[in-house]
Amino acid sequence: MSLPKKFKKDLDIKMVDPQGGPKKYIDDYHDKNKTNLPRGVDHADLDKGFIEWVNSELEVVVEGEKVPVTFLTAQRWSEFTRTWQSSDKYKNIKIPFISVVRKPDAQPGTNPADFKIPVRKTFPYMTVPVWDGNKKGADVYMIPQPVGVDMTYTIRFFTFKMNELNKLNQKVLTTFASAQAYVNIKGHYFPIYLESIGDESTIDDIEGKRYYVQTYELKMSAYILDEDEFEVKPAVERAIMSYEVEGKRPKAVAKFIKDETENDKTINCIVQFLPGSPTSLSFPSDTVANFVSLEIHNITAVTIRVNGNIVSLPFSLNENDTLSISIVRTDSTQLSEIILRGTVPL
Amino acid sequence: MAKKRFPINRMGKFYDEIDFGLENEMAREYLEGDLNIVVVLFQVDRKETQSDDVYGEASAHEIKFRAPKELRIKLVLDAAENKAYSEGMNRYMDYGQLTFHIFQEQLDELNCDINYGDYIGFSDREDNIKYFTVTNDGKIYSDNAHTRVGYKGYYRTVTCVTADANEFLPNY
Numbered sequence: 001m002s003l004p005k006k007f008k009k010d011l012d013i014k015m016v017d018p019q020g021g022p023k024k025y026i027d028d029y030h031d032k033n034k035t036n037l038p039r040g041v042d043h044a045d046l047d048k049g050f051i052e053w054v055n056s057e058l059e060v061v062v063e064g065e066k067v068p069v070t071f072l073t074a075q076r077w078s079e080f081t082r083t084w085q086s087s088d089k090y091k092n093i094k095i096p097f098i099s100v101v102r103k104p105d106a107q108p109g110t111n112p113a114d115f116k117i118p119v120r121k122t123f124p125y126m127t128v129p130v131w132d133g134n135k136k137g138a139d140v141y142m143i144p145q146p147v148g149v150d151m152t153y154t155i156r157f158f159t160f161k162m163n164e165l166n167k168l169n170q171k172v173l174t175t176f177a178s179a180q181a182y183v184n185i186k187g188h189y190f191p192i193y194l195e196s197i198g199d200e201s202t203i204d205d206i207e208g209k210r211y212y213v214q215t216y217e218l219k220m221s222a223y224i225l226d227e228d229e230f231e232v233k234p235a236v237e238r239a240i241m242s243y244e245v246e247g248k249r250p251k252a253v254a255k256f257i258k259d260e261t262e263n264d265k266t267i268n269c270i271v272q273f274l275p276g277s278p279t280s281l282s283f284p285s286d287t288v289a290n291f292v293s294l295e296i297h298n299i300t301a302v303t304i305r306v307n308g309n310i311v312s313l314p315f316s317l318n319e320n321d322t323l324s325i326s327i328v329r330t331d332s333t334q335l336s337e338i339i340l341r342g343t344v345p346l
Numbered sequence: 347m348a349k350k351r352f353p354i355n356r357m358g359k360f361y362d363e364i365d366f367g368l369e370n371e372m373a374r375e376y377l378e379g380d381l382n383i384v385v386v387l388f389q390v391d392r393k394e395t396q397s398d399d400v401y402g403e404a405s406a407h408e409i410k411f412r413a414p415k416e417l418r419i420k421l422v423l424d425a426a427e428n429k430a431y432s433e434g435m436n437r438y439m440d441y442g443q444l445t446f447h448i449f450q451e452q453l454d455e456l457n458c459d460i461n462y463g464d465y466i467g468f469s470d471r472e473d474n475i476k477y478f479t480v481t482n483d484g485k486i487y488s489d490n491a492h493t494r495v496g497y498k499g500y501y502r503t504v505t506c507v508t509a510d511a512n513e514f515l516p517n518y
Contacts, residue, residue, distance in 0.1 A: 063405060072435045079437065088511055089474075092438035095512055099436055156432055160513055161403045200432055207443065207481050209507050213432060 037125065037141050039186040040227035046151055047071065047102060049185030050220060053192070054100060054155065057175055060168050062096055067157075067164075069098045095211055096159035098168070102151060109148015111191070111221040117145050122231050138235035146223035155216040156200070165212050172197070172216055183220065190222040250274040252281040254325075256289075258344060269340040271325055275333050280326040289317045291342035298336040301328040314342070357497060366497055374449055378418035385446065386467040386475075387415045388516055389458055406515040411465065414516075415458050419446040421468070444468065444478045444506040450487070451500070460484075465514050466506050477514050478506035 051071045060067040068086040070093075072079055083093040122142035129138050157168045175181050176194040183190050200213040254271040267289045271281060292314040296302060304311055305324040317323060329336050354363070394410035397403060424442025431438065444466065453459055460483045469475040484502035492499045 076437070079435070083436070090439065092440060093431075093436060095510055097436075099432070101433070101435055158431055158436070160510060162401045163398060163403055207505065207507065209440070209510075211431075211510075 037227075037230050037232075038143065038188070038225065040225045040230075041186050041188055041222070042224050042226070043106065043149075043151075045186055046149075046190075046220065046222050046224070049183055049190075050102075050151070050153060050192075051100060053181075053183040054098070057181065058098075058155070058168060058171050060096075060098070060157070060164065060171065062159075062164050062167075067096050067098055068093075069100060071100045071102075096157070096161075096164055099156045099158070101154050101156070103154070107150040107152070109221060109223060110150055111148055111223075114148035114221075114223065115145075120144060122229065127235055140233050140235045142231040142233060143225070144229045146225045148221070148223045151220045151222055152195070153218050153220070155218065157212075157214045157216075159212050160210075162212070165214055169197075169214065185222070188223070188225075190220050193219045193221070195219050250277040252277045252279075254281055254283050254323075256285075256287060258287070265344040267342050267344050269323075269342075271338045271340075273327060273329070273336040275335065279329060279336075280324065282322055282324040285317045285319060285321045285323055287317075287344060288319055289342045289344055291315055291317065291340045293341045295339040295341065296327075296337070298330045298334045299327045299338060300330045302326070302338055304340075317342075354498060357495065361495060361497055366494060366500070369494060370449065370451060370500055374451070377420055377449065378452065381420065382418060383421050383446075384416050384418055384469075385421070386469075387417050387458060387460060388412075388465040388467065388477075388514070389415070389461065390464055406511065406513060409514060411516070412458070414467075415456050417448055417452065417456070419448045421446045423468075423470075441476055441478070441508050445503065446506075447501050447503050449501050453502075460502070460504055465509055465516070466504075467516070477509045477516070479509040479514065480504060480506050 051069065055069050058069075068083075070079075070082045072082065080091070083097075084091065086097060087093050122144050124140050125143045126141045127138050128141060129136070131137075157165065159165055172194065180191045180193050183192055195217040196215075198215040198217070200215055201211065202208065203210045203212065252271065252273045254269065257268045257270060258265065267287065269289070269291065273279060273281070294302070294313055303326040304315070305322075305326075306315060306317060307322050308324070325338060327336055327338065388411040391410045391412050395404055396408040396410075422445040424444075426439055426441055428437065428439045430436055446466075448460075460480060462480055462483050464480045464483070466478045466480065467475045468478065482503075482505040484504045487499040487502045489499075490496060492501055492503070494500060
């Protein structure tokens with residue numbers, strides 16, 4: 001007896017997104033990497049990348065809310081625009097918060113991998129095959145040596161509680177347990193070093209507002225790369241070398257026809273030039289003959305040479321003489337024929 | 347068992363407890379009746395407040411306080427200061443230090459006390475109340491200035507600084 005079938009109540013139906021999957025990923029990748037050149041980075045990109053790194057890697061959550069991170073510059077209104085979302089009703093930024101200030105004096109790079117090449121020139125970065133529909137070639141992408149720069153940032157964490165202070169401190173120490181951390185800015189990886197940890201807390205003021213301020217000085221060994229200095233040069237001369245192979249050409253044909261039945265022993269030399277064959281023909285004579293007349297078909301002009309000398313009718317031909325005939329066709333698609341008529345001496 | 351009490355006989359020839367009480371009564375009428383400057387005392391309930399085991403820190407929602415009490419005081423509020431949290435960055439402007447004087451008798455009558463770390467609310471406008479935390483509860487008030495002709499201390503001077511919403515948010 002078969003068992004009763006149960007209703008299956010937990011069908012695992014997976015929706016398939018026709019737009020998703022690897023193809024979309026590839027499209028996105030190509031969309032972000034429209035050229036084969038590296039993406040340029042400047043000071044603003046470095047600052048933006050560093051802030052994003054702080055936001056993601058040094059994230060501190062207090063009572064379910066992420067502690068805001070603000071990048072501050074000298075402009076007062078700019079400071080307000082960056083802090084108003086986390087400010088109180090008096091428009092003061094609420095503690096806890098993290099502020100990031102970059103030292104304005106960006107220093108020349110000290111990264112050991114940053115070699116100082118004296119002359120500013122471009123170097124081959126990549127050779128990219130190209131095809132314009134007719135010709136195949138390659139482009140050489142040239143970039144200059146990136147310019148090393150050291151950016152020093154001071155991160156300050158303002159909080160009222162030691163508990164919250166510990167969270168960021170633990171994150172920083174963990175992140176830099178391997179001496180350095182890396183940030184990816186527009187496809188370039190830059191090392192970040194922890195220079196020092198300091199304290200600017202105001203907890204010794206019994207009659208004033210008391211809060212903790214812990215400072216972290218970080219140095220990013222980066223470089224800047226100007227896209228305007230990139231060059232794209234063709235790699236090879238695109239010359240066309242073509243070969244034309246001809247088929248077997250028909251040859252001109254010459255034939256001597258002797259009439260042995262008659263007393264005077266007439267002889268006809270028939271030369272046929274097939275369509276496509278050369279318009280000149282040289283051949284040795286195996287007989288002695290006197291040619292007196294000429295009959296031509298589909299020929300405009302004819303030149304006859306005996307042993308290289310131009311002759312005209314009538315002319316004599318000895319045995320082993322070389323007879324050369326050159327013609328000008330009237331219609332090159334048709335058979336051209338010349339008939340030399342003469343006699344063989346008795 | 348009753349507390350041991352020590353009689354005050356100094357200046358007994360021309361000043362005694364009756365004079366002291368009369369002057370206090372008149373002064374309180376002026377302070378609490380005429381001036382009628384009111385602040386709200388949020389006395390932290392140290393038993394009910396939940397705090398961190400290691401650091402003893404508490405979040406705003408973890409701080410429990412006793413029923414708020416309205417105190418009538420003589421108040422001095424310093425000018426607001428324009429400051430920066432560090433190196434000229436993160437500017438903020440906050441209330442100045444709040445100092446007030448209050449009769450000890452009033453606290454006794456309300457059956458409350460002001461302790462270091464308690465919170466004070468002061469409504470400076472109809473639509474705003476600013477909270478302060480006590481930095482000096484003035485519990486020792488026997489100096490000449492706080493006594494009447496050296497007879498006995500009768501009022502306390504309490505100083506406060508602003509309390510952050512992260513620290514204290516009573517929705518009062």
